[in-house]
Amino acid sequence: MSVTAMPAPGPPPLSLALRREVTCIRSLAWRTDLPVALDWPRLGAALEAAGLVRRPPIGAMQRFATARGDELSMIPTTGRIQFRVHYTVPEHERRFAAERLFQLLVHALRRP
Amino acid sequence: MPIEDLRELLAEQSLTFLAGIPYVYHCHHYNLFHDQTIDDALGEAEGVRVRTTAAHNAFRELLGAVFAAAGATTPAERISLAGEVFAWMGQGRLSLDLSSAGGRARSASLHYGFAWREKYGAKVKRDEPSDAVAAGFAAATSELAFDLAADAITATEHRCLATRDPECEFTLTPGKGHLSRPPIDEATVRRYLVPAIRGLDEDRVAAIASGLLEFMRAVQGDERGLVAAFNVFVTAHLPSYYNETVYEAVHHIERTAPAGVPAAEALMREAGQVCVFNTFGNVLLSPEWEGLVGAPSGVPTDMMSFCTAIARGLGFGHWLVHEYEPRKRLVLQATSNYEVPFYRTRYGVAKKPRSYFVQGAALAMMLLCETVRFTERPQLTNAYYIDLFRGKPRYRVEQTRCMMRGDNLSEYVVDAL
Numbered sequence: 001m002s003v004t005a006m007p008a009p010g011p012p013p014l015s016l017a018l019r020r021e022v023t024c025i026r027s028l029a030w031r032t033d034l035p036v037a038l039d040w041p042r043l044g045a046a047l048e049a050a051g052l053v054r055r056p057p058i059g060a061m062q063r064f065a066t067a068r069g070d071e072l073s074m075i076p077t078t079g080r081i082q083f084r085v086h087y088t089v090p091e092h093e094r095r096f097a098a099e100r101l102f103q104l105l106v107h108a109l110r111r112p
Numbered sequence: 113m114p115i116e117d118l119r120e121l122l123a124e125q126s127l128t129f130l131a132g133i134p135y136v137y138h139c140h141h142y143n144l145f146h147d148q149t150i151d152d153a154l155g156e157a158e159g160v161r162v163r164t165t166a167a168h169n170a171f172r173e174l175l176g177a178v179f180a181a182a183g184a185t186t187p188a189e190r191i192s193l194a195g196e197v198f199a200w201m202g203q204g205r206l207s208l209d210l211s212s213a214g215g216r217a218r219s220a221s222l223h224y225g226f227a228w229r230e231k232y233g234a235k236v237k238r239d240e241p242s243d244a245v246a247a248g249f250a251a252a253t254s255e256l257a258f259d260l261a262a263d264a265i266t267a268t269e270h271r272c273l274a275t276r277d278p279e280c281e282f283t284l285t286p287g288k289g290h291l292s293r294p295p296i297d298e299a300t301v302r303r304y305l306v307p308a309i310r311g312l313d314e315d316r317v318a319a320i321a322s323g324l325l326e327f328m329r330a331v332q333g334d335e336r337g338l339v340a341a342f343n344v345f346v347t348a349h350l351p352s353y354y355n356e357t358v359y360e361a362v363h364h365i366e367r368t369a370p371a372g373v374p375a376a377e378a379l380m381r382e383a384g385q386v387c388v389f390n391t392f393g394n395v396l397l398s399p400e401w402e403g404l405v406g407a408p409s410g411v412p413t414d415m416m417s418f419c420t421a422i423a424r425g426l427g428f429g430h431w432l433v434h435e436y437e438p439r440k441r442l443v444l445q446a447t448s449n450y451e452v453p454f455y456r457t458r459y460g461v462a463k464k465p466r467s468y469f470v471q472g473a474a475l476a477m478m479l480l481c482e483t484v485r486f487t488e489r490p491q492l493t494n495a496y497y498i499d500l501f502r503g504k505p506r507y508r509v510e511q512t513r514c515m516m517r518g519d520n521l522s523e524y525v526v527d528a529l
Contacts, residue, residue, distance in 0.1 A: 057403070069334075073399045084340070088336075
């Protein structure tokens with residue numbers, strides 16, 4: 001899945017792709033990458049406004065979770081974003097769960 | 113008393129304890145491979161028996177210490193606390209219905225069964241249950257809850273997630289009873305370590321290891337008693353379980369089929385390889401690592417330092433790099449590891465080096481650091497593992513010093529062939 005997102009306000013559009021993460025557990029972890037030069041605090045606030053709950057950070061890694069336990073992690077220093085679907089989600093539904101997280105991120109980037 | 117308050121850290125040796133009993137962290141890839149290794153070495157029936165007995169003994173050690181530290185005296189208190197400890201460790205959440213004559217246990221989320229189904233379930237049909245660790249835990253809980261002798265209760269798993277049942281189920285019945293052995297506790301561990309020494313890149317290794325140890329302190333089972341971190345399922349586990357299974361298996365083969373000893377030892381070494389490839393590899397590629405340390409550079413000397421720090425961070429002991437020349441030679445040393453205290457206490461002084469886990473780990477560290485292109489985000493698949501470790505050998509490992517044999521530290525030399 002790939003989309004073009006316009007991070008508000010102003011900068012050029014981002015082309016984002018959702019890819020399977022480096023992981024041995026089937027379809028649980030997915031990834032996209034953002035530019036390091038981004039307004040990360042604003043993005044974090046937008047994710048919270050979208051209903052994600054901020055969890056304690058791990059070093060530079062910021063974590064947000066859905067009510068079901070799916071997680072979106074972002075590392076501003078490298079731009080890496082990981083979508084971690086909760087392990088109770090059946091395998092055939094994991095990609096869709098990851099895509100929903102990805103769409104949340106895209107909407108958060110577009111949020112003024 | 114919160115379970116976290118029962119943790120202790122012997123920082124200079126990177127050793128971790130719960131109520132004075134050592135514990136380490138291992139991922140599901142290693143745990144499943146370890147158990148398969150024991151079954152391969154002994155045959156399935158004997159393998160299950162040895163694994164269940166080892167878990168039983170190990171959890172008697174742990175739970176006895178936890179109950180004493182927490183002041184848990186009634187059966188209800190002890191059964192409840194045992195379940196919380198098991199879940200805290202990431203082993204799963206087990207419902208226990210116990211009496212002094214036995215009882216039943218069941219769970220829809222045990223580490224071994226759940227992880228086996230995740231890893232192999234789509235490709236492999238399994239006929240035998242996978243949760244010897246939970247069976248041993250349930251038996252130990254039942255005995256200690258009702259102040260029964262060691263092995264007064266036997267637990268058998270007869271339904272399992274790994275065999276496509278909706279839940280794991282265990283039956284606990286009266287056992288034969290046997291003499292309990294002295295626990296491998298912190299005092300025992302301290303008898304079998306030597307003062308920590310500095311290795312190459314020590315300051316960086318120590319700083320990263322310290323950060324990892326701190327991170328791991330916050331890791332605990334979720335509402336299902338499982339831990340998903342570093343792209344794997346993680347457990348806090350008991351070295352006594354790993355050690356008893358490995359050394360009972362190897363000694364059994366030494367007694368009954370000596371010609372098979374080299375093959376058995378190679379299997380035990382391979383478990384160390386699997387740990388480094390999967391656990392260390394997944395840690396290095398995880399967002400948690402990237403958040404704590406940064407993206408892996410892929411430079412072999414960096415990666416070797418990182419692997420050493422990961423070993424310390426998981427509570428494996430004070431590993432250090434004494435000498436490292438990329439693509440030629442690695443001399444890894446340890447002033448403590450989790451194999452030595454068990455072996456010396458249970459079996460006495462070894463006649464030959466027997467630290468199989470670290471032998472395999474050292475060889476794998478050499479390969480991982482020099483071959484895997486971490487900056488290209490490789491998939492650590494089974495096919496890649498086979499390509500890396502089962503192709504034409506590039507290195508050999510020799511343990512040149514062993515604290516089990518009475519040497520002043522343990523040393524593992526990896527040389528290019």
